[in-house]
Amino acid sequence: MPFIIAIDGPAASGKGTIARALAAHFGFHHLDTGLLYRATGAKGGDPVAAALGLGPEDLGRDDLRSAAAGQAASRIAAIPEVRAALVDFQHRFAAQEPGAVLDGRDIGTVICPHAQVKLYVTASDDVRAARRAAELGADPAQMLAELRERDRRDTERATAPLRPAGDAVVLDTSTLSIDAAIADAIAAVARVRAEG
Ligand SMILES: Nc1ncnc2c1ncn2[C@@H]1O[C@H](COP(=O)(O)OP(=O)(O)O)[C@@H](O)[C@H]1O
Numbered sequence: 001m002p003f004i005i006a007i008d009g010p011a012a013s014g015k016g017t018i019a020r021a022l023a024a025h026f027g028f029h030h031l032d033t034g035l036l037y038r039a040t041g042a043k044g045g046d047p048v049a050a051a052l053g054l055g056p057e058d059l060g061r062d063d064l065r066s067a068a069a070g071q072a073a074s075r076i077a078a079i080p081e082v083r084a085a086l087v088d089f090q091h092r093f094a095a096q097e098p099g100a101v102l103d104g105r106d107i108g109t110v111i112c113p114h115a116q117v118k119l120y121v122t123a124s125d126d127v128r129a130a131r132r133a134a135e136l137g138a139d140p141a142q143m144l145a146e147l148r149e150r151d152r153r154d155t156e157r158a159t160a161p162l163r164p165a166g167d168a169v170v171l172d173t174s175t176l177s178i179d180a181a182i183a184d185a186i187a188a189v190a191r192v193r194a195e196g
């Protein structure tokens with residue numbers, strides 16, 4: 001059975017950084033599920049058809065990391081039929097041997113509720129805004145407003161809202177360097193692997 005690591009958390013908390021590092025460390029596959037929603041939103045037209053028809057050219061667009069693409073993603077992500085259209089792809093990805101790391105908003109709660117390890121990565125609003133502002137070369141105050149709007153939409157939607165799974169390990173990266181956050185995450189996964 002493949003080993004699945006589910007990582008969820010709010011915008012710019014460090015999920016992707018940790019997910020990539022865990023996948024490299026353990027030799028697992030990695031899927032940034034946010035990219036599926038960003039590509040669906042960016043494609044335009046009927047969002048359900050866009051989600052069902054996603055191809056490599058959609059996922060390879062170079063404008064998916066922008067704040068505008070994030071906003072568009074969180075709008076279409078609230079549509080239950082869009083989420084349903086993306087489930088199979090995520091399940092097939094998670095079934096790969098020897099294991100997979102998926103990061104997003106509903107991985108531990110909805111997509112992979114039986115994941116062997118669940119992490120909920122978070123950080124203070126100000127820290128997340130500063131990190132994303134540095135990444136995109138944007139204004140921190142503007143980023144703070146953008147992240148808060150998206151987090152509110154992601155948390156308050158009826159279908160698959162952002163929340164920690166009951167059995168998730170919470171990792172607050174506010175005062176952690178990237179290396180320290182990765183080390184904590186590797187230790188959390190190693191604990192479970194040693195038990196099992
Ligand atoms: N612990 C950390 N300390 C400082 N910067 C970080 C840390 N974790 C991530 N970052 C940086 O913050 C930004 C957002 O991180 P990312 O992993 O993309 O978050 P998410 O996937 O949750 O949106 C990136 O520029 C990343 O390099």
Ligand SMILES: Nc1ccn([C@@H]2O[C@H](COP(=O)(O)OP(=O)(O)O)[C@@H](O)[C@H]2O)c(=O)n1
Nearest residue numbers: 011012033034035037073074077104105106
């Ligand atoms: N599993 C997921 C992943 C992303 N999303 C949506 O897609 C948007 C973009 O996700 P992302 O992970 O790329 O965003 P960041 O955390 O990198 O800013 C989120 O704000 C959510 O609305 C989701 O609903 N479910």
